[in-house]
Amino acid sequence: MAVSGSGGSRADNGYSSQQPRRRKGPGALATAYLVIYNVVMTAGWLVIAVGLVRAYLAKGSYHSLYYSIEKPLKFFQTGALLEILHCAFGIVPSSVVLTAFQVMSRVFLTWAVTHSVKEVQTEDSVLLFVVAWTITEIIRYSFYTFSLLNHLPYLIKWARYTLFIVLYPMGVSGELLTIYAALPFVRQSGLYSISLPNKYNFSFDYYTFLILVMISYIP
Template sequence: MPPKKPDDYVNVTTSLAYLLVYNFAQVGGWTMIAFAMGLKWVAKGSYTDFYGAVEPMLLIFQTAAILEIFHAMFGLVKSNPVLTAFQVFSRIIVTWGILYIVPEVHQSVGVAMLLVAWSVTEIIRYSYYMCGLIDSIPYALMWCRYTFFIILYPIGVTGELLSIYGALPFIKDRGLYSVSMPNRANMSFSYYHVLIFVMLSYIPIFPQLYLHMFAQRRKMVSASPKPKAE
């Protein structure tokens, strides 16, 4: 194997620095989101104002996750680009295609569920990735990464489905993101029916992803931390 050129080391170092900054920013962003919800809960004792407390931060940091598709495409990380794209865009649809355009759902329990599940999941996930970049993942963090999903994943998915379902009547009545005939293109598009399809797609996809995480858990987490080799 030929020795690496100086440019290779520069590229690796630059990529590592970029990924560290990206993951650090995401940890900070989602921590602020979780903290804002906590303050709102302490102040009012209710989940109904969670979205209003976090909307700007949610839009920024959830949208920034689109970069992860390019990370996978360009080989900066080992993730599958297709799977990454599906996971990111499912969140983007809920964030911009439901929460942003249908304020009537903001105070629903479904929105509170997904916000709590997303924030805790992302704080753990990005912390795990950040520590992995420097080859120093605490066992406790690894355990959290491959254990908390057991509860958080169903809560988040349920919250997403409840939010989409709650928004459907408003989207249908207002014709949001839809195109009706007649028009110059002589074609129609129903965002309402697209969302129904998205909801139905959870049926085959959610069990596969959930079981995949259990398989990863069996691989990554043991009964106790393994001692390091001398």
């Protein structure tokens, strides 16, 4: 999700006495809604961060920390689906297709992989992408909130455009390793697969689909 900008829609070439047209931002109600949404999402990911830290301090180990934040992770990651609607209804100027792809990829990993394949929930790779997502989303939603309020602290702006250098490869690595870890269990159980013959004359191999998902990560 992105906050609407205030740049001109055409360049001032010096031959026009009119001011450059500015992109129209969200209205007062839309802005209020977006502020509330981003504050709630920031708070949600902070809850996840605190949950991870508390579980680590209690256990003295980073293994199997997923169970300590499973419910809020599912809730707030699924809540990101609203960002697709924000784009579709024009509340924010981001691409619907790009936003849908980004959001759905995480929702897919949350529900169709990590939730569905219980055996991978203890994998360290899950913690890898969860930590990357958590830090990323706290920064991202904070950035949007303060931008909407026209008061963006330098530290948040710096974090937004700097820490992704570490967080992006960290998150992608965790996601790919988790999908890879799920493959043998999916193949053995036939999870979500549809075999022939059936009355719809249709087959689907979830194992192969996951491999294609992994390949799609290649830029």
